[in-house]
Amino acid sequence: MAAKRGRTGQRLELGLQLRQLREEVQLTRKQAAQGLKISETSLQRIETGALNFRNVSDLRKLLTKYGVTDEEVVNSLVNLNRESSAQDWLTQYRGPLPPELPSFVGLEPEARSMMAYHPTLVYGILQTERYARALHEVQKAVEETTSEQISSSVELRMRRQEVLTREDPVKLHVILGEAALRYPVGGPDVMREQYARLLERSEMEHVTLQVLPFRWGYRATNDFAILDLGDRFPARVQIDSAWNAVSTSDKPREVARFTRRFNALVASALPPEDTADFLHRLEREL
Known part of the structure; x- marks a missing residue:
């Protein structure tokens, strides 16, 4: 049986999908972060799996900027962000x-x-x-x-x-x-x-x-x-x-x-x- 995916893996999956969406619409991180409550640096850390969104409204706004209108896709990314925010084994150390x-x-x-x-x-x-x-x-x-x-x-x-x-x-x-x-x-x-x-x-x-x-x-x-x-x-x-x-x-x-x-x-x-x-x-x- 393969190892169960951890929170770090979930954050990385979210970040990779967001980076791909941003690059498809040819936005820089600075442009993408404008109007959001997160900085360009925070977005960079989200895309590399080091962070996730504390405020889900920022995630939804970002997806709107990226032209994501399919509610099923939006909900899947919102759920992935929520799941990845839970504590895992690493946080106890x-x-x-x-x-x-x-x-x-x-x-x-x-x-x-x-x-x-x-x-x-x-x-x-x-x-x-x-x-x-x-x-x-x-x-x-x-x-x-x-x-x-x-x-x-x-x-x-x-x-x-x-x-x-x-x-x-x-x-x-x-x-x-x-x-x-x-x-x-x-x-x-x-x-x-x-x-x-x-x-x-x-x-x-x-x-x-x-x-x-x-x-x-x-x-x-x-x-x-x-x-x-x-x-x-x-x-x-x-x-x-x-x-x-x-x-x-x-x-x-x-x-x-x-x-x-x-x-x-x-x-x-x-x-x-x-x-x-x-x-x-x-x-x-x-």
Whole structure:
């Protein structure tokens, strides 16, 4: 059974339909927002699935501008806006999340496949609870987070991993830099447990795990992840920066650029069948 569409997916569907309607009548966002109680920036966020309409009259006025007169179409979009405004599982987590991250995380359950490159830390969806907590504790003073926020953030990270164990799991391909596996987090016991988790996940049919070892050409670039959302939504890429900021894009040019980068890393990394030996060797070095 496919995963049930979440609120983020509903907002994205609404936004995509509205963007298509606006482009068909050749209006800019600034022109479309004129006379409404929303700004051009808010409309941009609605079209990308980050927001929905708080005032349904603005939605109806916008559809009138777009020449939508079919009441059935209007009602379907109004209902989609109402449904997407309900709280979903993501809203219960109050940790300090970068602005763009919730929309990306909210789309993970919608994904058909995911690809990620993490050169310095283990990818979040593959982390153990103790590893994730230790990472947050180290950054606690810098990020000025509370123990409650850390617990919420760790719980969210564990919840995100359900995409790998549900009935219709997401296909996952991750490349970890050797630095991500050697960076000591929480002590030897935590690292042994983390290596065991990686071994366990790598044995799943829908998970491919590769290691990019230290050698000439090693690429310590920023983390990035790509979501393939199938035919319904455009693919989306998320890029992390050194300042703990997150940016996302569904522009085909940007997605294609990072897809090419990922494919180049696949060719440079060790083949998946060597992953277990590499992890066992690191475990013996602890």
